[in-house]
Amino acid sequence: MGGIIHAYYDCVSPYSYFAFVHLQRVRDKLASYGVTVESHPIFLGGIMDRSGNTPPWKVPAKAKLGQLELARGIKYWNVEPFTQPDFFPILTIFPQRALTYIKHTYPLTQFEKILDLYWQWFFYQHLNISKPDVLRQLLVSPAAGFSVEQADEIVTAAMDKKWKDALTAKTQEAIDRGAYGAPFFWVVKSEGGKVLGEEPFFGSDRFHQIWDFLELQWEDFKLLPRIEAKL
Numbered sequence: 001m002g003g004i005i006h007a008y009y010d011c012v013s014p015y016s017y018f019a020f021v022h023l024q025r026v027r028d029k030l031a032s033y034g035v036t037v038e039s040h041p042i043f044l045g046g047i048m049d050r051s052g053n054t055p056p057w058k059v060p061a062k063a064k065l066g067q068l069e070l071a072r073g074i075k076y077w078n079v080e081p082f083t084q085p086d087f088f089p090i091l092t093i094f095p096q097r098a099l100t101y102i103k104h105t106y107p108l109t110q111f112e113k114i115l116d117l118y119w120q121w122f123f124y125q126h127l128n129i130s131k132p133d134v135l136r137q138l139l140v141s142p143a144a145g146f147s148v149e150q151a152d153e154i155v156t157a158a159m160d161k162k163w164k165d166a167l168t169a170k171t172q173e174a175i176d177r178g179a180y181g182a183p184f185f186w187v188v189k190s191e192g193g194k195v196l197g198e199e200p201f202f203g204s205d206r207f208h209q210i211w212d213f214l215e216l217q218w219e220d221f222k223l224l225p226r227i228e229a230k231l
């Protein structure tokens with residue numbers, strides 16, 4: 001049994017980061033089962049609009065419980081000191097278009113490094129990567145490793161209709177597959193190159209169900225034996 005996990009992410013989404021981190025951590029294990037992971041940049045604002053959903057931070061009850069769930073998520077995924085900046089949320093259409101261009105132009109490892117850096121800059125350093133000058137700084141930072149010329153080319157491409165349309169098409173693909181938020185996954189189960197089934201999943205809290213669907217052995221948490229009181 002094998003398969004592919006298509007992971008749809010937007011850098012404004014903390015839960016997308018949790019999912020990304022987890023899939024990076026278990027990637028080798030997944031590969032040993034013949035399961036690969038492909039990340040796709042999408043525009044969450046477009047998903048919200050076109051699926052008829054409302055951003056959770058605009059629904060008072062979701063915004064309230066959301067703060068608690070976010071804090072729990074940060075602890076559970078062990079990603080401290082991840083925090084939401086005061087200027088959250090940002091309009092991510094520009095960085096997500098740039099990412100779309102990077103994915104199609106540079107090696108996938110470079111694309112994933114930049115995706116990770118988006119979250120590092122936004123949620124750890126509280127830098128507004130929706131601003132082209134900040135994005136340019138990110139691209140030429142030593143961790144990203146692009147030259148000034150490459151950063152210019154990426155920022156120019158992010159304003160180009162071709163990459164705008166490519167991001168729109170990828171966002172629409174996610175909607176057509178059932179997305180109403182992020183992270184969203186389209187999981188394909190296969191054996192010997194034959195597709196046995198495909199299903200959508202929503203959220204960084206659905207991995208146990210993805211593993212079940214892929215018929216993988218999983219161990220998410222263990223209930224430990226009761227600690228007897230020492231007399």
Ligand SMILES: N[C@@H](CCC(=O)N[C@@H](CS)C(=O)NCC(=O)O)C(=O)O
Binds near residue numbers: 012204205
């Ligand atoms: N329970 C999910 C929540 C994910 C979530 O709230 N995602 C936000 C974006 S960061 C979203 O798209 N929400 C849409 C919705 O909840 O309807 C998880 O743990 O990952």
